[in-house]
Amino acid sequence: MKVLCVAEKNSIAKAVAEHMSGGRVAAENTGNRYIKNYKFNFDFGQPWGRCNVTMTCVSGHLTELTFPSEYNADWKYPAPDRLFNAPVSVSIPEGNRTIASNIEQEARHSQALFIWTDCDLEGEHIGGEIREVARKANSRIEVKRARFSNIERAHILAAARRPTALDDKQVEAVNARLELDLRIGFAFTRFLTNNLRSLGGPLSSMVLSYGSCQFPTLGFVVDRYFRVKNFVPEPFWGIKVAHERENQNVTFSWARGHLFDRASVIILFERCLVAKMAKVTKVQEKPTSKWKPLPLTTLEFQKNATRFLRMTGAEAMSVAEGLYQKGFISYPRTETDRFDKGMNLRALCEKQTPDTRWGSFAQNLVNGAFQQPRQGRHDDKAHPPIHPITYAAPSVLNANEQRVYEFVARRFLACCSEDAKGMATDIEITYGDEIFGAHGVIVLERNYLDVYPYENWTGTTMLPKFTLGEQFEPTEAMMTEGKTSPPSYLTEADLLALMDANGIGTDATMAEHIKKILDRKYVFTHQRGGARGLTEFIPSALGCALIEGFDRMNFETSLGKPFLRKEMELKMKAICNGRTTKQAVLQESLTQYRQVYDQSQEQLGVLRAVRKPHIPRNGMGLELTETNHHRQACRQYVFPGQN
């Protein structure tokens, strides 16, 4: 019997073929340079038994969804809203023909198709695409699906011997998303472009796109911009107590922090002065540690790259992609922050010993300092955390590759070493009726910090000796005054965190959405505090106008808000659970968006007017006042760390 196995990408096909064949595998070229057919024998057990196996792959999605050509000639006719119910068809784009024909050819001589795509929703859908192509060539082919969550040998062999069925509900859930993104994206892009180009100026040649991810991304930037712009500082007051001892000035901070009522602070402060003597009510010395970082996910990788490597998320991803293709690092698109127990991490540490910069640290881990990495709470059940595979000497990498590789390698070694250790001293005093505290830390063992220069432990102050119960008169006691300061503009790391918390995009696409709103001139970047500062995102007048315009027009559903994407995700889940169907979701969502479209058309004036005064200003330096809608909308999304 002959079995055709198809994975989502070559790296999985290759790894699975290695495991199943025990290394006795022949790799054959296909009509596509990225795709190989791996041929070997494997005993599946009952009922297939010993089989001739071809293991091959696709390269992500195989098909595309398109409108008929008569809808594409002119963006004005047929009117964009016709795209809400125009026919759509599934086809194989030119670039994927060779991949499809490889599957067809192999399927003709196979009795079974065994699908090995990633075990996530998109992977299930790709499995569905593969099944269609295979069935077209061989209508009687038996179709099975492998369930696997990592590519460890034993796990893969178990999955190979326990074929399951493709989950059609998951396939349908993705079909619903695909169709909605296409219809709504195209319809609103054409609507915006048609109607705002006529305002003239730089707009007349621009494409004004709408997308269910790019608009919420823009919404975050605009939201923060208005928070900064409309910030009103509030004065506050506090009490500072300091005491000099052993030539060291120890500052005690007030347990209440600060209060916004000056009179209350005056009263509390006067009680301190009247008491005159402060009393030591707690002296605590205890070991403390600074935790080593978690195994590296794509999101963390991008956030760190924008902070420490001075690259954009999109640049960092493209460099990581190259390092992956050359075999230096593992697959760079992963949500997993825990290593599988079965992985030989010590062997990976050993690979790093040749390096002149971190080699001796790696050697020390191999010699016994190795510690199992922390286990995060995320697992995409498809890919391990990003880690170095083989050693890459600086001479074989270009400048950006060197920096990314160094970060990935150091991060991995940090994960495999020990937390930094220190001793914390906490002193609490009572002064009047108020409590004040001083905190000091001395670092005893740097451990992972030695290999991970991106972090430091700054609290290296040792406090002088204070004894429980002792009384002293502080050398300084004063009332302080300050005011609240505005938030800063979003950095790329902030933006990525917001997108993640609100489910906008995936690990593989978040950086692209950010790049998209830059390319569209909806936002621009600016270096905080000069050329070497952090990059921050500020909306253009156009970006503000688009978000503000939709906020003002649509009372029920504003296109700039991220919960629409959340809704889509919930609906996809409901399709998977069988609580609804693709058809029902499409109908419901399209009705909803049709309403937004109609409202937008009726109130086109709002969108155009909000833009009008600012055209001469070259798209920048916009002064808009905060609207009521905007103020209400501010807290309608999830902040990173919430929940």
Added chain:
DNA sequence: GCAAGGTC
């Protein structure tokens, strides 16, 4: 000329 999602 237009989406978001895979992937190279």
